[in-house]
Amino acid sequence: MADLNVITHDILIVGAGLAGTWAAMSAGENGVKDIGVLSKVHPLRSHSSAAQGGIAAALNNVRPVEGTGPRGPLEQIPPGDDPIDSPDLHMFDTIKGSDWLGDQGAIEIMVNEAPEIVYQYERMGCVFSRTPDGRIAQRRFGGHSVPRANYAADYTGHVLLHTIHEQAVRNGVKFYAEWYCLDLLVEDNVCRGVVALDITTGELYLIRAKAVFFGTGGYGRAWKITSNATANTGDGVAIAYNAGVPLMDMEFVQFHPTGVYGKGILMSEACRGEGGYLRNVNGDRFMENYAPDKMELAPRDLVSRSEQTEIEQGRGVGADGEGIYLDMTHLGAEKIMERLPQVRELALNFAGVDIIDAPAPIQPTAHYSMGGIPVNANGQVISDAEGTPVVGFYAAGECACISVHGANRLGTNSLLGASVFGRRSGKAMAAFVLSGAALQPVDEGAVKKNRQCISTLMDDSSINGKKESPAAIAEELKTAMTRYAGVFRDEERLTLACEKVQELTDRFKNARIMDKSRRFNTDLLGAIETEHLLTFSKVIVNSGLARTESRGAHYRTDYPKRDDEDWLKHTMAHKDSNGEPELSYKDVDIDWDRYPPQERKY
Amino acid sequence: MTRFFQVQRYTAILLVVFMALHMIVVHYPPGHIDFGRVIERLENPVWKAIDIAFLLTVLVHGLSGAWVVLVDIGKVNPFRKVLAVLIAIVGVAAFIYGTMTIIAFQLPT
Amino acid sequence: MFKTTGFISFVLRRFTGVVLVLYLLTHIWVLGAANQGVEAFNRRMELFQSPVTITLEVLLLAAVVYHGFDGIRLLIVHYFNVTDQRKSLFYAAFATAALLTIVGGVPMLLFAFGIG
Amino acid sequence: MTAQEQTIQARVHIQRYNPDVDRKPYLQTFDVPVPQGMTILDALAYIKAEIDGSVTFRRSCRHAICGSCAVNVNGKNMLACNTPLRTVLTKKNEVTIRPLSFQPIIKDLVVDRSAFWEQYLKVKPWLIPPENSGPKEYRVTPEEVKALNRAETCIMCGACYASCQVVAMNRQYIGPHALLKAFLRVLDPRDSAPAERLELVSGTDGVFRCHTIFNCIDACPKNLNPTEAIETLRKLTQRRLAFEKEREERQKTL
Ligand SMILES: Cc1cc2nc3c(=O)[nH]c(=O)nc-3n(C[C@H](O)[C@H](O)[C@H](O)COP(=O)(O)OP(=O)(O)OC[C@H]3O[C@@H](n4cnc5c(N)ncnc54)[C@H](O)[C@@H]3O)c2cc1C
Ligand code: HEM
Ligand code: SF4
Numbered sequence A: 001m002a003d004l005n006v007i008t009h010d011i012l013i014v015g016a017g018l019a020g021t022w023a024a025m026s027a028g029e030n031g032v033k034d035i036g037v038l039s040k041v042h043p044l045r046s047h048s049s050a051a052q053g054g055i056a057a058a059l060n061n062v063r064p065v066e067g068t069g070p071r072g073p074l075e076q077i078p079p080g081d082d083p084i085d086s087p088d089l090h091m092f093d094t095i096k097g098s099d100w101l102g103d104q105g106a107i108e109i110m111v112n113e114a115p116e117i118v119y120q121y122e123r124m125g126c127v128f129s130r131t132p133d134g135r136i137a138q139r140r141f142g143g144h145s146v147p148r149a150n151y152a153a154d155y156t157g158h159v160l161l162h163t164i165h166e167q168a169v170r171n172g173v174k175f176y177a178e179w180y181c182l183d184l185l186v187e188d189n190v191c192r193g194v195v196a197l198d199i200t201t202g203e204l205y206l207i208r209a210k211a212v213f214f215g216t217g218g219y220g221r222a223w224k225i226t227s228n229a230t231a232n233t234g235d236g237v238a239i240a241y242n243a244g245v246p247l248m249d250m251e252f253v254q255f256h257p258t259g260v261y262g263k264g265i266l267m268s269e270a271c272r273g274e275g276g277y278l279r280n281v282n283g284d285r286f287m288e289n290y291a292p293d294k295m296e297l298a299p300r301d302l303v304s305r306s307e308q309t310e311i312e313q314g315r316g317v318g319a320d321g322e323g324i325y326l327d328m329t330h331l332g333a334e335k336i337m338e339r340l341p342q343v344r345e346l347a348l349n350f351a352g353v354d355i356i357d358a359p360a361p362i363q364p365t366a367h368y369s370m371g372g373i374p375v376n377a378n379g380q381v382i383s384d385a386e387g388t389p390v391v392g393f394y395a396a397g398e399c400a401c402i403s404v405h406g407a408n409r410l411g412t413n414s415l416l417g418a419s420v421f422g423r424r425s426g427k428a429m430a431a432f433v434l435s436g437a438a439l440q441p442v443d444e445g446a447v448k449k450n451r452q453c454i455s456t457l458m459d460d461s462s463i464n465g466k467k468e469s470p471a472a473i474a475e476e477l478k479t480a481m482t483r484y485a486g487v488f489r490d491e492e493r494l495t496l497a498c499e500k501v502q503e504l505t506d507r508f509k510n511a512r513i514m515d516k517s518r519r520f521n522t523d524l525l526g527a528i529e530t531e532h533l534l535t536f537s538k539v540i541v542n543s544g545l546a547r548t549e550s551r552g553a554h555y556r557t558d559y560p561k562r563d564d565e566d567w568l569k570h571t572m573a574h575k576d577s578n579g580e581p582e583l584s585y586k587d588v589d590i591d592w593d594r595y596p597p598q599e600r601k602y
Numbered sequence B: 001m002t003r004f005f006q007v008q009r010y011t012a013i014l015l016v017v018f019m020a021l022h023m024i025v026v027h028y029p030p031g032h033i034d035f036g037r038v039i040e041r042l043e044n045p046v047w048k049a050i051d052i053a054f055l056l057t058v059l060v061h062g063l064s065g066a067w068v069v070l071v072d073i074g075k076v077n078p079f080r081k082v083l084a085v086l087i088a089i090v091g092v093a094a095f096i097y098g099t100m101t102i103i104a105f106q107l108p109t
Numbered sequence C: 001m002f003k004t005t006g007f008i009s010f011v012l013r014r015f016t017g018v019v020l021v022l023y024l025l026t027h028i029w030v031l032g033a034a035n036q037g038v039e040a041f042n043r044r045m046e047l048f049q050s051p052v053t054i055t056l057e058v059l060l061l062a063a064v065v066y067h068g069f070d071g072i073r074l075l076i077v078h079y080f081n082v083t084d085q086r087k088s089l090f091y092a093a094f095a096t097a098a099l100l101t102i103v104g105g106v107p108m109l110l111f112a113f114g115i116g
Numbered sequence D: 001m002t003a004q005e006q007t008i009q010a011r012v013h014i015q016r017y018n019p020d021v022d023r024k025p026y027l028q029t030f031d032v033p034v035p036q037g038m039t040i041l042d043a044l045a046y047i048k049a050e051i052d053g054s055v056t057f058r059r060s061c062r063h064a065i066c067g068s069c070a071v072n073v074n075g076k077n078m079l080a081c082n083t084p085l086r087t088v089l090t091k092k093n094e095v096t097i098r099p100l101s102f103q104p105i106i107k108d109l110v111v112d113r114s115a116f117w118e119q120y121l122k123v124k125p126w127l128i129p130p131e132n133s134g135p136k137e138y139r140v141t142p143e144e145v146k147a148l149n150r151a152e153t154c155i156m157c158g159a160c161y162a163s164c165q166v167v168a169m170n171r172q173y174i175g176p177h178a179l180l181k182a183f184l185r186v187l188d189p190r191d192s193a194p195a196e197r198l199e200l201v202s203g204t205d206g207v208f209r210c211h212t213i214f215n216c217i218d219a220c221p222k223n224l225n226p227t228e229a230i231e232t233l234r235k236l237t238q239r240r241l242a243f244e245k246e247r248e249e250r251q252k253t254l
């Protein structure tokens, strides 16, 4: 083709969050020179920067002051004193958090590499908060039995991302900022490259590479109320699925209990940590009916479910009764100004409420997607339950399912997972490329196909005169997912969700965009992203419908118990020839001697 | 660049002093200024020295300032070296001429 | 952005600075008449003692004091960490300059129009 | 508990421009219902979804951490995502949204940030750690971290850069964002090339090009203070080598 733009790289990385940037860095350090990184937003805009709380690692820098209880003050551990934390403990907490669906081999690798990767971040320039003697400060975090979250105030992800990005630039990694990956080219289980769009010019490119890496982030945007950035539309997940790669455990999506009402923007866990109350419309602290001991400090999924129960029983607040009050007025202006200034700002800007004198309306918000592209501990994508690799295709971060988070991720473990497995993937890719991998022949028709899709979306002479707005379809999908595949699920709701997704998928065939220009067409991107949302939402609802148990974040009111007998296994979904998800299952990697499944009790 | 900035700031400090002095001594109280009035003061060689220093300071400050103003403009920026030379020439010329003037204030013999 | 004290002061400072440089060069040329002797000097000075030029000189005074006090403000900002007071500092500099212009300018005008 | 406030109607003027087809930028007006809590970004998203899908702007995180969405609202640069629309409405319930000032426009509210990023890279934003890196973390005191916090939260939104008239005059100027970054690295006790950095920022286009206009402070959505960072750097450039000596001493106890 005359108008075919081709770019080649040894390694092509899609996604410039922590996972993608680490992969690029470490591939470079391991001897590969020619690395390209594609990102649909500028690398520093990646969603990793939104992480607030911290990154987990058993550094043993601080401990609770003796005899002060679970919410008491922390102190640095004097040199020579006994450590309180260990990778093993971290491993156990993670497994327990995952409701035993996490693969223990991968978890072990992650917790063992954790301290080293945090130290490396520090040595590269991260400005972590410090203990009085200058070590990295740590704080408590939900589900971790000791203070293990290494943090930089409440912008940890921001600091990590900027640091690693700068170091990658320093190492000569080539970034393509504002390039959109449209398609992945896999044939005969061998990955050959991608089709990408230079957003600024609207030009299509065929990018060939010996190894392709996906670090495209999560898929929380399929819900109406979500803490995720607008970029988190699960593109990588959908693209891989369309290319014939299976998706794993897609039904597991974590809901955070305190998102700003109607928007989902995260109000930090610290609000409850500092003593905030949750109240329903009658002003009752309803948590006493669900977790009388821990009250507001019960684990995230439990609190989210309690809130949702109140809402569904008609005791919610707000215009549509879908909210709950987070009441911090009793803390007093002084404490709020000192400990939660950012939260106050947030509530002021986004809810129009000053938390000093009024409760803030909040609601559960889609927060983290545990499922994704199945990979092994070297980031190599696998194509079936036996672990057959897709040659030359790697993934890590939130778009991948390794699975270290199992059915429920612990806070601070995802920055860690993205970093550790991003780095490992980079190393594995370097080994793969240096072992003599070659560029594979590609079908140039792929570009044509994508160009066709785009012109269809832009076309105005639509079939049967019916035009659909992609934005409206996305909106309906999100509403349906929130209602039917949200905190609570059951057969009826999930069936409704399936039908809705199918209906919307059909309607999307007539979707037409308004912006017909080539240059920086975000309308077009929005439509493509909507298509991706539909693609993987179908997998989510089908996987969820099939899984007749409650485990971690997947809660079925019709099957409220965990069922290890039948369901201690990962869901794998392949796209079949009709475009429907075909489910199969994969065993969980469990060390039966060390960490056999137990009841998950807090 | 560092030096230009330095020079501007230090000369600015000096100018605060000189300017105040100049205003008070020369222009206050306001009135008719003629040779006679100037010579009253400039008979004293110390005043001469002060005025020469003032002249130097204000020239350096003003002209380096003018250079900055010009060079701030993106299109002019590439020619900053040439400009610096031109302005320096102006400065030196003005300084020599001004110094001659100051020296010229002498009681006619 | 264009209505901030910072920008306004910058424009004024720049403008007065340039005006002062131009004046300075003229000034040096004017005084240079002294080289040609007493008469030449006095003759040239006469040229500049009409009410009109003296009025202009008042403006010049305004420029000098404004530029000067604004410059002092910048020196203060440079040597002390007072950026939080940036607005008050500007108002202070401006007010002082205005005051001095009046204090110095009124007698000049009185003199110029022969009232003093 | 709080009274449900009424939705009001706003007229949002947006500057439109697609260089491929338009000869010059023009304003287009949209009527937007403004419920309580609607941000400028929400309004833009509403317009894009409901009225005109070709309205183009950047956004991602929605809560002032990614730095994508800075625009010029009623003549001031700010983030669209953390500014409630009601706070910027005029008495007639109008608001004018333009792209960041002084930047080449790619389309509508999207500007070409290449110069901005180039300047950012020019100051070598990465840490240059000391050679003798140990197995664990460097020891940095909480006080030293506190000093760095004044620069660390910069999200590279460019609101400062696009409010600085020096940038408007001269694109060679490094700019407040990048100088703030330089400040962060220079002051970091772990950085071992402060003298080199100070040399770099004292060049023709560095800290001395700043004329203390302060617009960068006014614009910064993260309440940072580039001017003070620039003044600090100016002072440090004067004792560059001494400062590096002190740094070497400090690094012995990292
Ligand atoms: C509000 C919030 C707070 C959080 N707090 C914490 C915390 O405290 N601790 C913790 O451990 N975790 C936290 N997380 C989770 C954590 O931030 C993410 O899981 C993690 O950052 C994901 O990193 P990533 O590299 O996989 O993806 P991302 O950082 O999301 O990056 C995705 C990248 O892929 C690119 N991309 C996507 N699609 C395409 C495409 N089609 N073409 C080209 N490029 C594409 C994007 O541009 C981006 O660069 C939080 C998450 C949220 C939402
Ligand atoms: C009390 C006396 C004065 C003080 C305190 C003073 C102070 C300053 C300062 C601090 C600057 C630097 C501005 C910047 O960096 O942006 C400056 C600039 C300048 N000054 Fe002065 N100045 C004084 C008198 C003068 C005089 C008498 C002249 C004219 C001959 C002059 C001409 C200039 C010019 C042309 C500039 C450059 C303008 C700019 O950069 O905006 N100054 N002055
Ligand atoms: S300093 Fe402030 S305004 Fe400037 S880029 Fe950083 S966050 Fe934005």
Ligand code: F3S
Pocket: D163, D164, D165, D166, D167, D175, D176, D209, D210, D211, D212, D213, D214, D215, D216, D217, D226, D227, D230
């Ligand atoms: S606005 Fe510009 S001139 Fe300096 S003080 Fe800020 S960088």
Ligand code: FES
Pocket: D059, D060, D061, D062, D063, D064, D065, D066, D067, D068, D069, D070, D079, D080, D081, D082
């Ligand atoms: S959308 Fe991220 S800063 Fe506004």
